[in-house]
Amino acid sequence: MKPFNYDSYNCRVVFGADSINNIKAEVEALKSKKALVISTPGRLDIAKKIDDLLGDSSVGIFPDAVQHVPIETVENCLEIVDKVKADSLIAIGGGSAIGLAKAISLQSAIPIIAIPTTYSGSEMTPIWGITEKGQKKTGNDPIVKPQVVIYDPVLTTGLPKHISVTSGMNAIAHCVEGLYTRNSNPVITLIAEEGIRTLFAILPRILENPSDLEIRSEALYGSWLGGTVLGSVGMALHHKLCHILGGSFGLPHAETHSVVLPYVIWYNFSHIPEATEIMARAIGSKEEDVAGSLFDLALALGIPMSLADLGLKEHDLDQAAELAIINTYYNPRPIDKSLIRQLLQYAYQGKRPE
Ligand code: NAD
Missing domain, CATH: 1.20.1090.10 (Dehydroquinate synthase-like - alpha domain)
Structure with a gap:
């Protein structure tokens, strides 16, 4: 057998139908009291449901994530994060919403709970990307790797x-x-x-x-x-x-x-x-x-x-x-x-x- 190294990242995975119903407990387990929900405009309906489930643990929704994480979107979102003093980010959607949460975490070290609704896999990686002046910079930093990932197949039945x-x-x-x-x-x-x-x-x-x-x-x-x-x-x-x-x-x-x-x-x-x-x-x-x-x-x-x-x-x-x-x-x-x-x-x- 060839010699090898194996690095594993600590991450809690919660898998199952309707598992998002436990989102508030997951946020509390991170000792977060001010969660900001991040989505693309197309996933606003489910972002609102999560906001409801979080009740007083939520400080609102940022529904403007778009593909390739433009720096302008990151700056707008960071402004909101500072204003509401968010202490966790709940990214719901595909690589675009999760990518925005990672860009915020890169600068703020705020922990992420990811709720993926596509199959592209960004939620399990420490890879971030930000697009500035048409160039996408990418990097690898364990700080942006979501600490909790909730896989709820119910949220994917409507995925085109x-x-x-x-x-x-x-x-x-x-x-x-x-x-x-x-x-x-x-x-x-x-x-x-x-x-x-x-x-x-x-x-x-x-x-x-x-x-x-x-x-x-x-x-x-x-x-x-x-x-x-x-x-x-x-x-x-x-x-x-x-x-x-x-x-x-x-x-x-x-x-x-x-x-x-x-x-x-x-x-x-x-x-x-x-x-x-x-x-x-x-x-x-x-x-x-x-x-x-x-x-x-x-x-x-x-x-x-x-x-x-x-x-x-x-x-x-x-x-x-x-x-x-x-x-x-x-x-x-x-x-x-x-x-x-x-x-x-x-x-x-x-x-x-x-
Ligand atoms: P996406 O996040 O861009 O989503 C595509 C569209 O599908 C969006 O309009 C979204 O609103 C909609 N959508 C998502 N889930 C839905 C659902 N369940 N029902 C209905 N509509 C839904 O797509 P993606 O392929 O997950 O992500 C692509 C982006 O992720 C790229 O920018 C790519 O570079 C990045 N990516 C990053 C990593 C990483 O490790 N950093 C890994 C894979 C992809």
């Missing part, structure tokens, strides 16, 4: 099908890269395999029956596993490419992950025999067809299949390949610019990887 399956593919991507990243370890490998198995099986079933609580519980479980992998080990080429395509070309976060993943597995295939064996076992495919099977899953989910579908222009591919070789993340197969350019061309065309 498209966001459900694309953020679910995002969670699969976390698990895949956790299998071959440099600092992986046996515990994270087990979690990643279970995450891939769970999500691969459950995402198509969301389309058939989006309001089924059992299906939503399985998907949320898979997303917790994906977030745990993302928050515990480094990522590799796939996350680097998605960061470039989102950050420099404005492509949508979760859809980009869905499109790019099969091609990164294709790129790495000859260098990740153990990871391929695990993925094949998790999704029930032949090892040489793991990339193709993930492509087929995306096709079956009816999501965009190519970078062209997402609005990238063919003339951007050269620049994207250039950016991919600057400050590269660790990757099991060395980063070769012409091969990366080829990968991007395939992803641009949406051709099934063989």
